[in-house]
Amino acid sequence: MTAAPRPRKWRKPSAIANPVLRYGLFVTVFAYLYWAVATLPINWDRILQGFPRAVRIFSNAWPPNFTRSGLMISGFTESIQMAIIATVLGVAISIPVAIMAARNIAPPPVYAVGRAIIIVARSFHPIIVAIIFVKAVGFGALAGIFTLMLYSLGFVGKLLAEAVEEIDPGQVEAMKAAGAGFFKTLIFAVFPQILPRQVGLSIYQLDSNLRASAVVGVVGAGGIGGTLMNAFRRFDYDFAFAILLVLIAIILISEGISGRLRRGLS
Amino acid sequence: MSRETGATAAATTTPVGYRWQRYTPLQRFGRYAAYLIAATGVYWALRTLDVHWPWVWSAPNEIADMFNRMSPPDLRRGDAILRAMLETIHIATLATALSLLFSLPTAYISAQNTTPNAATLWLGRFILVATRSVNTIIWALLFVAIFGPGVMAGILAIAFRSIGFTGKLMAEAIEEIDRKPVEAITAAGGDKTKIVIFGIIPQVLPTFLAVTILRWDINIRESTVLGLVGAGGIGLILQGAIDTFQWRTASTILIAILIVVILGEVVSSALRKRVL
Numbered sequence: 037m038t039a040a041p042r043p044r045k046w047r048k049p050s051a052i053a054n055p056v057l058r059y060g061l062f063v064t065v066f067a068y069l070y071w072a073v074a075t076l077p078i079n080w081d082r083i084l085q086g087f088p089r090a091v092r093i094f095s096n097a098w099p100p101n102f103t104r105s106g107l108m109i110s111g112f113t114e115s116i117q118m119a120i121i122a123t124v125l126g127v128a129i130s131i132p133v134a135i136m137a138a139r140n141i142a143p144p145p146v147y148a149v150g151r152a153i154i155i156v157a158r159s160f161h162p163i164i165v166a167i168i169f170v171k172a173v174g175f176g177a178l179a180g181i182f183t184l185m186l187y188s189l190g191f192v193g194k195l196l197a198e199a200v201e202e203i204d205p206g207q208v209e210a211m212k213a214a215g216a217g218f219f220k221t222l223i224f225a226v227f228p229q230i231l232p233r234q235v236g237l238s239i240y241q242l243d244s245n246l247r248a249s250a251v252v253g254v255v256g257a258g259g260i261g262g263t264l265m266n267a268f269r270r271f272d273y274d275f276a277f278a279i280l281l282v283l284i285a286i287i288l289i290s291e292g293i294s295g296r297l298r299r300g301l302s
Numbered sequence: 303m304s305r306e307t308g309a310t311a312a313a314t315t316t317p318v319g320y321r322w323q324r325y326t327p328l329q330r331f332g333r334y335a336a337y338l339i340a341a342t343g344v345y346w347a348l349r350t351l352d353v354h355w356p357w358v359w360s361a362p363n364e365i366a367d368m369f370n371r372m373s374p375p376d377l378r379r380g381d382a383i384l385r386a387m388l389e390t391i392h393i394a395t396l397a398t399a400l401s402l403l404f405s406l407p408t409a410y411i412s413a414q415n416t417t418p419n420a421a422t423l424w425l426g427r428f429i430l431v432a433t434r435s436v437n438t439i440i441w442a443l444l445f446v447a448i449f450g451p452g453v454m455a456g457i458l459a460i461a462f463r464s465i466g467f468t469g470k471l472m473a474e475a476i477e478e479i480d481r482k483p484v485e486a487i488t489a490a491g492g493d494k495t496k497i498v499i500f501g502i503i504p505q506v507l508p509t510f511l512a513v514t515i516l517r518w519d520i521n522i523r524e525s526t527v528l529g530l531v532g533a534g535g536i537g538l539i540l541q542g543a544i545d546t547f548q549w550r551t552a553s554t555i556l557i558a559i560l561i562v563v564i565l566g567e568v569v570s571s572a573l574r575k576r577v578l
Contacts, residue, residue: 048500051507069399072392076453076534086449093447117347124344159563160556163439163527164540168552171544172368173361178353182361251437255530268443284435 093273100281101274108279111253111260112286118180118252118259119245125181126188126245127238133189134196141200141226154197157190166252177258184245184252191244192237199233200226236298243294250283368549375557376550382539383558390535391562393453393528394521397460398514405465409472416476416502426473434466438524442533451532459533460521468517475509476502511577519570526559 052058102108136142136150162183169179207225216224253261260279267276325333411417412426441462445455484501492500529537536555543552 048504051504069396072396076389076392076396078454079450079452082450082452083454090448093444113350114352117351120343120347121351155564156560159523159560161523161527163530164537164556164559167530167541167544168368168556169365172364174354174357176354176357177351178357178361181353247435247437251439254439254443264440265443268447280436280440284432287435288431 096271097273097277099274100278101272102278104275107263108260108282111263111279112282114177115249115253115259115261116246118177118184119242119249122181122184122249123188123238123242123245126185127192127234127241129185130189130193130196131234133193134200135222135226137193137197138200140203140205141222150193150197154190154193157186158194159190160186162187162248162252163255166257167255170256175256175258180249180252180257180259183257184248187248188241188245192234192241195237196230196234199230203229232301236301239294239297239301243290246290247287250287371549372553374550375554376548377554379539379551379554383536383555386529386536386539387558387562389453390525390528390537391522391566393456393460393535394518394525397457397525398464398518398521400457401461401464401468401517402514404461405469405472408465408469409476410498412469412473413476415479415481416498426469430466430469430473432466433462433464434470436463438463439527439531442528442531446532451534453534456525456528456533456535459528460525463524464517464521467520468513471513472506472510475506475513479505508577512574515570515573515577519566522566523563526563 050058052061133150133153136146137154138150139147142150165186166179166183169182173179173182203226207229208221211221211225249259249261250264251261253259253263254265256262260283264276264279264283267273267279408426408429410426411422412430414423417423417426438459441459442455445458445462449455449458479502483505484497487497487501525535526540527537528535529539530541532538536559540552540555540559543549543555
């Protein structure tokens with residue numbers, strides 16, 4: 037005879053098994069949220085005024101105004117040009133940096149320098165880099181190109197370095213055994229193995245540079261961002277909305293082309 | 303010697319005068335066409351871009367000069383920087399939490415196996431694409447115009463920008479669930495709510511947490527720029543320092559951003575390893 041089971045209700049096992057940890061986590065999260073909201077300077081009166089303002093802004097933005105298309109075309113053309121040049125130059129400088137930042141190729145001190153370059157390039161948002169370059173080299177597309185080069189260096193450099201670390205060491209050994217020097221080993225054993233990855237990354241980076249080139253103009257680094265910023269500053273919300281719509285369309289098209297090309301490669 | 307035997311052996315199966323080539327003529331044509339398109343694009347961009355060339359040649363000097371003016375970093379405004387940095391982290395965290403409120407329902411209607419009908423599926427996909435395509439700084443411009451300058455505009459900007467990213471990855475996680483628990487609950491008579499609570503959430507929770515933590519890390523980086531359009535955070539005092547040519551304060555702020563972003567990345571990857 038087995039003991040009659042006590043009537044009990046089944047309960048879903050919790051994601052965090054330890055109850056102390058579970059409730060502790062809840063309490064911490066709520067305490068944090070309370071602290072953050074209480075200490076942040078939030079002007080609730082101004083925010084409440086925002087709702088009628090939002091209605092006004094959106095009614096001014098509709099219908100989108102495409103009459104100043106000349107301004108729009110020149111802005112977008114500049115953005116696209118900046119993206120193309122920055123991708124070519126950015127990928128070109130990211131190859132040596134990626135070699136430096138690959139543990140299996142570079143000696144430890146060089147590896148540290150390469151990693152540091154990539155970390156610094158990745159940590160700063162393009163817009164922060166853009167305001168600094170605008171101050172250093174003046175307003176316009178040049179500052180934007182420098183910014184996007186650094187942005188490309190961070191992303192392509194990191195992933196390319198990982199690609200170099202994952203190569204088949206057999207080919208490198210074969211080249212070394214045949215008496216090849218450092219550069220010959222690079223050209224005949226390393227580059228052929230990372231080439232497909234690099235082409236894919238370059239296409240991807242062109243797409244993300246195009247996105248970024250549309251916003252660095254907000255701080256004066258050329259491209260459509262400046263036009264958009266001016267439209268906002270002058271309360272031309274209908275023109276700003278038109279720019280936004282075209283921007284989204286271009287991003288979608290570019291994403292589509294880039295995705296298709298990369299699928300075709302792999 | 304062996305080479306020649308190899309060649310004669312090959313000649314029995316391939317036509318005389320055959321030379322091995324890696325690509326077919328069509329593939330080769332495609333490759334050259336691709337090179338040509340790429341080269342033309344670069345040429346066009348270089349020729350027509352409005353660049354003032356003397357500025358290009360003086361750029362290295364200008365940049366070096368700026369680095370000179372930036373060093374050594376000036377720590378006198380340390381506590382103001384620290385306070386602004388804390389504000390930046392708060393903005394990123396609150397915005398990530400807020401974006402969950404929007405991205406969870408969006409993910410639910412954007413996943414093919416949970417969406418109620420085709421219209422909601424497309425609505426969900428539209429929200430994902432539209433929020434992701436508009437950059438943080440543009441969202442910030444919009445919310446500053448609506449709610450006035452301040453952290454609230456920043457929180458909303460980051461939150462809206464995050465919907466597309468988190469929502470897309472979460473929808474993919476929902477689509478990849480194991481169907482069996484869902485079928486079991488349906489067979490046992492569970493309704494839609496029960497299926498979501500007992501069949502789907504336990505399966506996707508680790509991915510959802512990992513995606514949220516990843517986005518939090520990205521949001522820290524994003525929230526450093528909000529101040530440039532008046533939406534709060536460290537960007538505000540960075541812009542102030544640069545506008546008043548206090549380059550040594552600006553370099554302190556840049557170093558602070560670097561440290562916080564790297565710390566965020568370390569914390570985020572450690573947390574993600576724990577939840578997955």
